[in-house]
Amino acid sequence: xxxxxxxxxxxxxxxxxxxxxxxxxxxxxxxxxxxxxxxxxxxxxxxxxxxxxxxxxxxxxxxxxxxxxxxxxxxxxxxxxxxxxxxxxxxxxxxxxxxxxxxxxxxxxxxxxxxxxxxxxxxxxxxxxxxxxxxxxxxxxxxxxxxxxxxxxxxxxxxxxxxxxxxxxxxxxxxxxxxxxxxxxxxxxxxxxxxxxxxxxxxxxxxxxxxxxxxxxxxxxxxxxxxxxxxxxxxxxxxxxx
Amino acid sequence: xxxxxxxxxxxxxxxxxxxxxxxxxxxxxxxxxxxxxxxxxxxxxxxxxxxxxxxxxxxxxxxxxxxxxxxxxxxxxxxxxxxxxxxxxxxxxxxxxxxxxxxxxxxxxxxxxxxxxxxxxxxxxxxxxxxxxxxxxxxxxxxxxxxxxxxxxxxxxxxxxxxxxxxxxxxxxxxxxxxxxxxxxxxxxxxxxxxxxxxxxxxxxxxxxxxxxxxxxxxxxxxxxxxxxxxxxxxxxxxxxx
Numbered sequence: 502x503x504x505x506x507x508x509x510x511x512x513x514x515x516x517x518x519x520x521x522x523x524x525x526x527x528x529x530x531x532x533x534x535x536x537x538x539x540x541x542x543x544x545x546x547x548x549x550x551x552x553x554x555x556x557x558x559x560x561x562x563x564x565x566x567x568x569x570x571x572x573x574x575x576x577x578x579x580x581x582x583x584x585x586x587x588x589x590x591x592x593x594x595x596x597x598x599x600x601x602x603x604x605x606x607x608x609x610x611x612x613x614x615x616x617x618x619x620x621x622x623x624x625x626x627x628x629x630x631x632x633x634x635x636x637x638x639x640x641x642x643x644x645x646x647x648x649x650x651x652x653x654x655x656x657x658x659x660x661x662x663x664x665x666x667x668x669x670x671x672x673x674x675x676x677x678x679x680x681x682x683x684x685x686x687x688x689x690x691x692x693x694x695x696x697x698x699x700x701x702x703x704x705x706x707x708x709x710x711x712x713x714x715x716x717x718x719x720x721x722x723x724x725x726x727x728x729x730x731x732x733x734x735x736x737x738x739x740x741x742x743x
Numbered sequence: 744x745x746x747x748x749x750x751x752x753x754x755x756x757x758x759x760x761x762x763x764x765x766x767x768x769x770x771x772x773x774x775x776x777x778x779x780x781x782x783x784x785x786x787x788x789x790x791x792x793x794x795x796x797x798x799x800x801x802x803x804x805x806x807x808x809x810x811x812x813x814x815x816x817x818x819x820x821x822x823x824x825x826x827x828x829x830x831x832x833x834x835x836x837x838x839x840x841x842x843x844x845x846x847x848x849x850x851x852x853x854x855x856x857x858x859x860x861x862x863x864x865x866x867x868x869x870x871x872x873x874x875x876x877x878x879x880x881x882x883x884x885x886x887x888x889x890x891x892x893x894x895x896x897x898x899x900x901x902x903x904x905x906x907x908x909x910x911x912x913x914x915x916x917x918x919x920x921x922x923x924x925x926x927x928x929x930x931x932x933x934x935x936x937x938x939x940x941x942x943x944x945x946x947x948x949x950x951x952x953x954x955x956x957x958x959x960x961x962x963x964x965x966x967x968x969x970x971x972x973x974x975x976x977x978x979x980x981x982x983x984x985x
Contacts, residue, residue, distance in 0.1 A: 510931040522855055554943075558928050575926060612764055681977040684817060685927055685945050685970035686800050689752040701796075703927050703945035703970065714982060728927035728945065735923040735977070740956060 512541055513551035520560055525571045531561070533568060559729030575732040576640050596635040602660045603630040603695070607649065617710060617721040618648055625649035629660050632695050640730055642695040645722040652719070668719065675714040682708045683733075688725065696727050703728040754783055755793035762802055767813045773803070775810060801971025817974040818882050838877040844902045845872040845937070849891065859952060859963040860890055867891035871902050874937050882972055884937040887964040894961070910961065917956040924950045925975075930967065938969050945970040 519525045532540065537548045552569055555561045562572045577594060591598035609623040618626070626646050633641040645664065647655060652672040659667040668674040686706040693700045704725050711720040761767045774782065779790045794811060797803045804814045819836060833840035851865040860868070868888050875883040887906065889897060894914040901909040910916040928948040935942045946967050953962040 507932040510933050513931060518855060522858075554929055554931065558926075577924075613760060616764075675982070677980065677982050679977075679979045679981075681979070682819075683925075683975040683977065684800075684973070685947065687796055687945075689755060689796070690749040691752050703929075705927065731926070733925040735921075735925065737921045737923070738919065739921075740917065740919050 508543055509547045509550040509554075512537070512543065512547060513554055515541075516551060516555060517560065520555075520571055527571050527573060529571050530568050531571065557729065559727075575730055576635055577732045577734055578726075591635045594635075597637075599634045599637075600661045601632045601634065602657050603632060605629055605655070605657060605660060608646075610648075614646055614721065618646065618718045620648050620650075627652075627655050629655065629664070631660060638730070639696045639727070641724055641726050642692055643722055643724040645720055647720050648718075651717065664720070668713075674719055676711060676719070677714040677716075678712045680710045680712075685728070686725070688727075692725050696725065698727055698729075705731055705733070750785055751789045751792040751796075754779075754785065754789060755796055757783075758793060758797060759802065762797075762813055769813050769815060771813050772810050773813065799971065801969075817972055818877055819974045819976055820968075833877045836877075839879075841876045841879075842903045843874045843876065844899050845874060847871055847897070847899060847902060850888075852890075856888055856963065860888065860960045862890050862892075869894075869897050871897065871906070873902060880972070881938045881969070883966055883968050884934055885964055885966040887962055889962050890960075893959065906962070910955075916961055918953060918961070919956040919958075920954045922952045922954075927970070928967070930969075934967050938967065940969055940971075947973055947975070 516525075516531070525531050531537075534545055534548050534552070537552075538545050541548070552561060552563070556563050556569075559575060560572055562570045564570060576591065576596070606628050607625050608628045610618065610620050610626050612622065614620070614626055615622045615624070620626070626648055629645045629647065631643050631645070632639050633643070647664075652668060652674065655664075655667070659671065665676050668676055684706045685703055688696060688698060688700060688702045688704050690700050692704075693702065696702075696704070704727055707722075707724045707726070709720070709722045709724070710718055711722075713719050758767075758773070767773050773779075776787055776790050776794070779794075780787050783790070794803060794805070798805050798811075801817060802814055804812045806812060818833065818838070848870050849867050850870045852860065852862050852868050854864065856862070856868055857864045857866070862868070868890055871887040871889065873885050873887070874881050875885070889906075894910060894916065897906075897909070901913065907918050910918055926948045927945055930938060930940060930942060930944045930946050932942050934946075935944065938944075938946070946969055949964075949966045949968070951962070951964045951966070952960055953964075955961050
């Protein structure tokens with residue numbers, strides 16, 4: 502055990518390793534608290550702290566009166582060079598993807614939107630509020646803002662398939678660049694309703710500005726991904742670029 | 744106010760907007776709880792909930808007996824195509840960067856390392872434990888594993904400047920590709936000591952595998968970034984690639 506490392510941190514790491522190396526497999530019930538106490542020769546409080554943290558982080562699921570199970574792996578999403586449709590990314594993981602429109606309205610640009618989208622204050626902006634699901638579980642809540650002038654009359658069908666595909670196919674817009682800012686935030690009550698999780702759960706918060714090939718800002722969005730369910734993959738190549 | 748949105752969530756969003764649009768500037772004291780209650784015509788509990796969440800998320804700092812202040816902007820780090828040294832990324836934000844070596848040892852590869860680095864079990868692996876600081880504040884805690892055979896005899900100087908630069912300059916290795924997995928985790932006691940934060944703080948957890956131009960795995964690392972202090976920027980270009 503490393504210097505300075507507390508006992509529960511050590512046990513958490515050991516259990517985490519067993520999950521990562523498939524000693525404990527997805528869906529498996531893991532040993533009981535008492536068995537783990539005996540195995541590690543530590544107190545029940547210590548074991549429970551380790552189990553609670555792994556549960557909060559999304560690696561274990563505790564079922565009331567039944568025991569502790571290994572959770573489904575987090576949903577992997579790629580933040581790389583290609584635009585892959587959400588559905589395609591989810592499908593390769595054996596899950597069924599769905600995009601659900603919550604609301605589609607037109608709002609006047611406030612100061613922040615005017616700046617983000619480089620439009621006049623009060624310009625008409627389409628506000629598209631959506632939830633993405635994998636196998637029926639919400640994974641992402643998102644509000645996208647698209648200036649009316651850029652793509653007038655976005656429909657529910659556009660919103661529930663792929664906005665990027667619609668830009669190209671129905672509005673003759675070539676998506677050229679995205680600039681994403683990723684932070685951690687805590688889910689508030691409204692968003693927790695959409696993501697079906699506890700208020701205060703840590704989540705990824707991504708703000709995206711999308712530009713087309715003429716340099717116009719075509720979309721600004723705010724997206725929230727459940728922290729206990731999401732894994733982002735970033736691949737970077739160094740030799741061939743810049 | 745939107746349907747379903749709780750009062751404190753509304754106030755949180757309003758205050759967040761004032762910070763983002765610089766109505767409340769970095770370092771400024773914001774109005775007192777009582778003033779905000781009056782402004783928004785809500786209870787003190789509601790205001791306090793909103794302020795607490797913004798504090799946890801790193802946007803506000805509450806000083807005992809003094810009031811609430813706008814925090815420094817989160818440290819922006821780029822996850823794009825170029826390898827920029829940590830020091831260079833931090834310097835453009837007007838902060839002084841430092842990499843501090845915590846420990847440099849050689850360990851035998853366990854099952855997980857053997858798989859991640861594609862070496863034999865018990866092969867000698869250099870373990871490099873470091874903390875990165877911006878203006879003296881820890882921003883990142885990282886443990887890197889590099890097979891002895893790939894770059895034998897890594898020194899404290901290599902570790903405290905740039906490993907990637909050392910690969911190239913001293914070991915004749917061409918870094919070609921990184922594969923990063925990003926998740927949210929909660930800081931345990933050991934890591935909270937290094938990051939000088941509370942245990943349980945949500946943080947970015949990044950696992951990276953680095954390959955060279957011959958396809959060899961040259962490094963595996965685990966890094967933890969304080970969630971209340973970190974903002975990742977990802978730029979993606981769609982037209983010129985793939």
